[in-house]
Amino acid sequence: MGTLPTSNILSASNTNPAPPLYIPPSSTTVDLEYADLATIDLSKASTHEGQIKLAAAVCQAMKAQGFFYVINHGHTPEQTRDIFSIANLTFDGVDPEEKLSYTDKSDEVYDGYKPKKTWLISDGVHDQIEHYNINRNLYKRAHPQALRPYLHTIEDFAKHNHFNILHPILKLLALGMELPEDTLVKQHNFSLPGHTSVRFMKYYPRSVEEESKTKSVWLKGHTDIGSITILWSQPVSGLQILSPDGKWRWVRHVENALIVNAGDALEFLCGGFYPSTRHRVVQPPADQRNIPRLGVFYFSMPDDDVKLFPHGDSPVLQKEGMTLFSNAENVPDMETWRKARTASYGRAALRPGKENGVEEEIINGVVVKHYN
């Protein structure tokens, strides 16, 4: 009897078909300087008492590092393996011509493929990153042939991220500001217009010349546009965060954990209480240098019509003070902010900033910094 193609085997965790298996590379053995990040056990958010304790821990982590790990998020290692396998198939299992017909040509959003070389890094060198962005409302657009058997798995994944991870975290963040727990949840609906998305990403190794011209930066330092980014931890090192002492530190891979950070929209909604965190991606360490780096994310944003105005009724914000968008009368909504940021990212002319090695641009009256 012949062996069945892997795509015909039902996965153990659900009734969705299993994709051709992607075997992740080994973690690095190089001794890197890692950021010391807190770990949030999300299973403890199921009781009120647990929620209060976690809210304090999340608040502290957001202030100290702006990043934290989440464990016990309800996704099994097999489900995580399947989603990385689907991510890999999105890049390796679709030919270039078909990719082109699923590539968004507009400047403002990246639904579908983002081809390599869209963003200028430095000295004439562009990125070597491919994206495939999938709005949580999967059926808004068609998807390449190879992905069609797995749309249910991706849909389940989006819903899991949204309802079982994003919403519980948003509740903890609201409680940290002494606001009703559903304050931020109400601004992050699954079904209203908005751009919260699953994103697959693949970084390809670069030439020695490209590494030298960009000082090994693969994705320039930035803050995320939306509210909360959920990054599914993967073994190829490269992500670094800017610590409060001004040093870039590596983020360590933790098996089946999530790496969570705040973006600009959350910073605005919270008047600066949860700052968006600077991070970047650099060339992996020597033992991972020739391996493509596969990523899976859930990028969340408030609904398109949400005005990015701080929740000034929070007793915590009233006590601690809050920053407003530079022009309070003209606070943008999420859609305006998203379109302005994505249209200019990696394309707009940047001016030298006040800090060394930092460039700036002005979007909607707000200074956006780019770190090299």
Ligand SMILES: O=C(O)CCC(=O)C(=O)O
């Ligand atoms: O690839 C990573 O680890 C981070 C990517 C990232 O920061 C982004 O896409 O905004």
Ligand SMILES: [Fe+2]
């Ligand atoms: Fe990012």
